Amino acid sequence: MKQMSHLDDDGVPSTPGKFKMDKSPYFHRTRWQWQSSSLLPKLAFWSLVFLAFIFVFFYRSPSSSDPSRRSLRTYSWGGPAWEKRVRSSARVRTRRGVSVLVTGAAGFVGTHVSAALKRRGDGVLGLDNFNDYYDPSLKRARQALLERSGVFVVEGDINDAALLKKLFEVVPFTHVMHLAAQAGVRYAMENPSSYVHSNIAGFVNLLEVCKSANPQPAIVWASSSSVYGLNTKVPFSEKDRTDQPASLYAATKKAGEEIAHTYNHIYGLSLTGLRFFTVYGPWGRPDMAYFFFTRDILKGKAISVFEGANHGTVARDFTYIDDIVKGCLGALDTAEKSTGSGGKKRGAAQLRVFNLGNTSPVPVSDLVSILERLLKVKAKRNIMKLPRNGDVQFTHANISSAQRELGYKPTTDLQTGLKKFARWYLGYYKGGKRAAS
Numbered sequence: 001m002k003q004m005s006h007l008d009d010d011g012v013p014s015t016p017g018k019f020k021m022d023k024s025p026y027f028h029r030t031r032w033q034w035q036s037s038s039l040l041p042k043l044a045f046w047s048l049v050f051l052a053f054i055f056v057f058f059y060r061s062p063s064s065s066d067p068s069r070r071s072l073r074t075y076s077w078g079g080p081a082w083e084k085r086v087r088s089s090a091r092v093r094t095r096r097g098v099s100v101l102v103t104g105a106a107g108f109v110g111t112h113v114s115a116a117l118k119r120r121g122d123g124v125l126g127l128d129n130f131n132d133y134y135d136p137s138l139k140r141a142r143q144a145l146l147e148r149s150g151v152f153v154v155e156g157d158i159n160d161a162a163l164l165k166k167l168f169e170v171v172p173f174t175h176v177m178h179l180a181a182q183a184g185v186r187y188a189m190e191n192p193s194s195y196v197h198s199n200i201a202g203f204v205n206l207l208e209v210c211k212s213a214n215p216q217p218a219i220v221w222a223s224s225s226s227v228y229g230l231n232t233k234v235p236f237s238e239k240d241r242t243d244q245p246a247s248l249y250a251a252t253k254k255a256g257e258e259i260a261h262t263y264n265h266i267y268g269l270s271l272t273g274l275r276f277f278t279v280y281g282p283w284g285r286p287d288m289a290y291f292f293f294t295r296d297i298l299k300g301k302a303i304s305v306f307e308g309a310n311h312g313t314v315a316r317d318f319t320y321i322d323d324i325v326k327g328c329l330g331a332l333d334t335a336e337k338s339t340g341s342g343g344k345k346r347g348a349a350q351l352r353v354f355n356l357g358n359t360s361p362v363p364v365s366d367l368v369s370i371l372e373r374l375l376k377v378k379a380k381r382n383i384m385k386l387p388r389n390g391d392v393q394f395t396h397a398n399i400s401s402a403q404r405e406l407g408y409k410p411t412t413d414l415q416t417g418l419k420k421f422a423r424w425y426l427g428y429y430k431g432g433k434r435a436a437s
């Protein structure tokens, strides 16, 4: 298994793509009987006002308050040239290689995993809806990086059953690496339905298509350390209770684990859930603290550093992206085949869940001190009591199960990993040419 660290320093130009929008399905033409021709200008005027209203309402309103807006977007796919690209991207180039559909391929983890798979000769096809939860130009830049290494990222949504079916018709994927999700713990209070839409409805839609595929793929997917919720027993082991989620995000990931059980039980799908612990690194997510702390420290803007009751430490088991990639590849490589075919179970199938963490929690205040040293700028810290926003005070992974079964062994400490992140960040946003939003 090769290490994936080649994305670290790549300063890739942003290539904003074009969203292809079909005509709004909400607009139906109606036939009118004209009483008099003088009505025409009035009607034209009010039609324009109506259309402007529709446009402003559906396309300009912030997505944070209207998750359905995202599903209004339609994507163009299909046709011989498109199918050729799909086939070529998914073509296996080594004797023992696998063909993997990676959902969320333009996301942080998705990009790194896709590049690593491609590098070792596996067939990889990406899928991503390029939504605007965070700056889509960063997703486009990641896409450009993948395209250069031969990975085609299809633009589409995991809720689009017709698209997923088409993909399985064109390529008999052996594996699905399912990383598409609505991420972020705190945002769930702002936009709860986007979590249900992606993490529950989207996951079920994907599983429905996978269970009917022939052959059925083995599925590895991203759960989250947040499922441990209010659990206080540390380090967190897969055997610990996960029935007290502290955020809706955590609840949807936990629901995903239960849904995985169902599809494994009924249809014989091979399913492996990976509980990621606060993954960070180059090409990371701007909604995560280490990323926006970096941006704000460089701008001289104050940052809010949370602490627990009675000045209690808030800490995370921060895990570096290259370690996570190795865990993902280990999970794919050890995944057994699904046992069903054409929607029918033929025998018991593998069902697994693993912690992928770093096993050494670091206080958030230490994270800030490391960033100060790396950026050579003093942070303006606002120490705040941990808000009641879904955040838990502490995470710490027990990884013995992943170690034993996946050969997972993280090797990057926070200082080393943040150094790589800072180098990438400064290169990517150099001279303020790109706005770090």
Ligand SMILES: O=C(O)[C@H]1O[C@H](OP(=O)(O)OP(=O)(O)OC[C@H]2O[C@@H](n3ccc(=O)[nH]c3=O)[C@H](O)[C@@H]2O)[C@H](O)[C@@H](O)[C@@H]1O
Binding pocket: 183, 184, 185, 223, 224, 225, 226, 227, 276, 277, 278, 279, 287, 288, 289, 290, 303, 304, 305, 306, 307, 314, 315, 316, 364, 391, 392, 393
């Ligand atoms: O491990 C996980 O399961 C989760 O890790 C992260 O969630 P989180 O650990 O909350 O990561 P951040 O949002 O980057 O927060 C890191 C730490 O900084 C703290 N924080 C965050 C924001 C802020 O303004 N100030 C602050 O002190 C948080 O309380 C937390 O302790 C990801 O955002 C989730 O998608 C992922 O599932």
